[in-house]
Amino acid sequence: MPKIPAAVEDFRELARQRLPRFLFDYIDGGATEEQTLKANEEAWKQVHPRQRVLRNVEDTSTNTTLLGESCSLPVVCAPVGLAGMMATRGEVQGIKAANQVQVPFTLSTVGICTLEEVNSAATTPCWFQLYMIRDRERIEKLLQKAWNSGSRTLVFTVDLPLPGMRHRDTRNGLEATGFAGALVKASQIISRPGWIYRVALKGQPLTFGNLSDAVPNGKDLDAFKAWVDSQFDPSVTWEDIAWIRERWQGKLILKGILDAEDAQKTVEVGADGIVVSNHGGRQLDGVHASAEQLPSIVKAVNGRLTVLVDGGIRNGVDVFRALALGADGVMVGRPWIYAVAAKGEAGLVQLLESWQKEFRLAMMLAGVTRVEDIGREHLAELKN
Template identity: 50%
Template sequence: MNPVSVTDYRQLAKKRLPHFLFEYIDGGSYAETTLGRNMADLERVALRQRVLTDVSSLDLSVELFGQSLSMPVALAPIGLAGMNARRGEVQAARAAAVAGVPFCLSTVSACSLDEVARSTAKPFWFQLYMIRDRAFMRDLLGSARRLGCSALVLTADMPVPGSRYRDYRSGLAGAPGLRGNLRRVAQSVCRPGWAWDVGINGRPHQLGNVAPILGNNSGMDDFFAWMRDNFDPGVTWKDIDFVRGEWGGPLIVKGILDPEDARSAVAEGVDGIVVSNHGGRQLDGVLSSVKALPPIVDAVGDKATVLVDGGVRSGLDVVRMLALGAQGVLLGRAWAYALGARGEAGVTHMLKIIAAEIAVAMALTGCRNIEAIDRDILAELGQDINSRL
């Protein structure tokens, strides 16, 4: 298959990755209602097609958090992404650098901050979970600062992990010990290309940033146990002061779905927020990101940069999010599928597809630059944007 869309990359990833890894990328929590809403509600956003405007020259570039980008997208943090291809986060970071967009490394990545920093000359973002052990967090933030990370993304919507039933059914979680290992090995053997490239030659298989804590306990069972026992459910807005004190650079809070929380983030002086429901992987039944976006944009105004993720599968979706007020869009599953399918080359190609789709959507809505994409290009606005979604 010659991929021409993110959907094509999803199908290729499904054929190449072991079942438990694909289900981890593809799935959501509980009945996956919000996962479905993210895409369905985004597809309902209708745009105004405009004709006979001069769109011979288009400018997709933007500036976010002091960084010039080729287009208003970034690669979102994804846990365990390094298992989708050999040293996967390194490959994705390289692809993002070539494309001129940010890559955000997850706290629970396979590749460490040091490994990614050694592999790319471009600065990247770092995503942080609030951990009970503040000394560990202090060391982690110190490493991110020392290695030149250009922005910090604090994930706020995961005080406890969501219930992701696909992970139990696939054998990724819920089957500890030998039984679970055997299920995963059996699935890996059915994907010989992955087994050779990642399973054998992609070692070490560990969480690079938390390896000093896990030590030799670096299996899947240890990973889920560590998350359950070490994520801090007692975190509050007051902890922003701790993070800010240890960081100092641009601070973005991810996981905002309510305007009141957006106002609280602004009151704490954060530089940006990400409107996000964790890709439908935390609390099922909540609003889609696209439906939550407009009232949050209105609540924040120009006091913080508003980013968004959730359900974005094309450059057209990026334009829809921008029209509703986002200043940038995080791509999650889109790059995870491409990485799983074809490694760095897949991510590079996927970003070219996204850029081309953004350009077409801009041309057909009469927008010569990103600043021109606003609510005026929405076909159905009305008094209440949400009533039209």
């Protein structure tokens, strides 16, 4: 193991060493046979930048604007549930790092820290991710809470009518309440005394921050999980998106679009952006990698809204590949949470800064100096 982590795989390995197994697997795993999880990473590798030389690329900038927000590179930290279980107040460390590098940070509905805690630690407020919950009054309250705490971009996730079948979680007792589950988790926790100190003791309160008033037994994560599972609403339709649109005056992004016909509809309901996503391979195993679906979706929306993509982006060259295929920016899930679990805020700053360098290098060697100018002509082979 290298002393100084340089790339995502180094942070991943450090996270594996520091976290109880059930938490590492919760981050690292995917649905069913994890076919889509693997395909997501592999598909980017089939996209080849076109190397061009002698084009005066001295004045190359990675700056851009995403949904009206200035960014130092076209990367957004994706919503990751339970981030505060991976490091001391994980969401706060995450947004501080993201603010420092100047990229947007998204807080999950099922984050540990509240909107208020995260936004009061921030120089630029978070984007807030929402799942549809059966109790519509609670949704209205959450929208209000997000707005009042300063958030102006809502990321509404549409690919989770039910959580996917994640077998690693079942094996580790994450799905089970009662004695058997507790025993498995306890045995894994005992082997990570550093985590007990950093998170279980120093990282309190470990509740689902934004939902903590919803469940009577606010400190019991198992009870919370049962509540959240029963509250996810699989009856959601496009009409509910219209309902959300009426109640949210900020930017609205729909996350979890993987089909060109659905993408077409997102334009009709007045979304400002989409995230082309299969939830990082955590939902329906076997669906195409996001990279494979991106070109047809870009074509369908035809510049009418902002297109972000996530799933398997692991370095600055992958960011370049995504933009060359037509995305305006990318979201990253596992990379940021591995970095925070491994080395906290400083780890995420280091990772994002190294991606920025790598992305800039890719731009320079492809002969393009402005983010907005990256396109298909910067790819050597067009597979789609």
